[in-house]
Amino acid sequence: EAGVTQFPSHSVIEKGQTVTLRCDPISGHDNLYWYRRVMGKEIKFLLHFVKESKQDESGMPNNRFLAERTGGTYSTLKVQPAELEDSGVYFCASSQDRFYGYTFGSGTRLTVV
Amino acid sequence: GQNIDQPTEMTATEGAIVQINCTYQTSGFNGLFWYQQHAGEAPTFLSYNVLDGLEEKGRFSSFLSRSKGYSYLLLKELQMKDSASYLCADPGNSGNTPLVFGKGTRLSVIA
Numbered sequence: 001e002a003g004v005t006q007f008p009s010h011s012v013i014e015k016g017q018t019v020t021l022r023c024d025p026i027s028g029h030d031n032l033y034w035y036r037r038v039m040g041k042e043i044k045f046l047l048h049f050v051k052e053s054k055q056d057e058s059g060m061p062n063n064r065f066l067a068e069r070t071g072g073t074y075s076t077l078k079v080q081p082a083e084l085e086d087s088g089v090y091f092c093a094s095s096q097d098r099f100y101g102y103t104f105g106s107g108t109r110l111t112v113v
Numbered sequence: 114g115q116n117i118d119q120p121t122e123m124t125a126t127e128g129a130i131v132q133i134n135c136t137y138q139t140s141g142f143n144g145l146f147w148y149q150q151h152a153g154e155a156p157t158f159l160s161y162n163v164l165d166g167l168e169e170k171g172r173f174s175s176f177l178s179r180s181k182g183y184s185y186l187l188l189k190e191l192q193m194k195d196s197a198s199y200l201c202a203d204p205g206n207s208g209n210t211p212l213v214f215g216k217g218t219r220l221s222v223i224a
Contacts, residue, residue, distance in 0.1 A: 043200065045211045
């Protein structure tokens with residue numbers, strides 16, 4: 001089966017610009033998660049979708065971040081306007097049943113300059 | 114809380130055995146995960162312990178003691194390709210909470 005796909009793999013944008021990250025989960029996986037890893041720190045939870053509904057968005061840093069999952073398939077994470085501290089690697093993961101673990105995408109490395 | 118502690122870095126020799134420890138604090142418990150992450154790549158699932166004891170999968174084994182809030186990942190017959198970060202992750206205390214990751218242990222395997 002195809003894995004979790006994220007696009008783009010890298011993005012360099014200027015402070016104040018907008019960036020949209022995309023995640024295509026494994027087909028049939030209802031659970032979709034966004035995580036972020038800032039350099040030197042742990043991977044931190046941002047958001048959890050179950051199908052198209054936001055189950056938990058307690059990790060979203062602020063209202064500059066907007067996540068959507070239209071139709072319960074792929075998800076987008078938009079950062080608008082981007083700030084320097086938003087730089088990091090954004091991982092998406094999906095699972096059918098979380099007790100079998102998550103399958104992660106390769107991540108999007110976002111650099112805000 | 115879900116404080117998770119792991120050593121930051123470890124170095125071991127090819128062919129040797131290494132044990133990576135993880136301690137955690139959580140008000141409830143639904144097991145513990147271990148993930149491997151090579152530089153620039155996605156974390157990949159290694160193991161999930163829900164009961165106390167040792168679970169073996171080839172060269173990798175994972176141990177859990179719920180009463181002590183302690184787990185370890187044991188890697189045998191180390192190979193150079195085992196150089197990676199090893200992350201322990203806590204699924205928290207309810208049915209659908211997301212995984213909380215430790216900072217990871219960067220393992221360097223040397224010849």
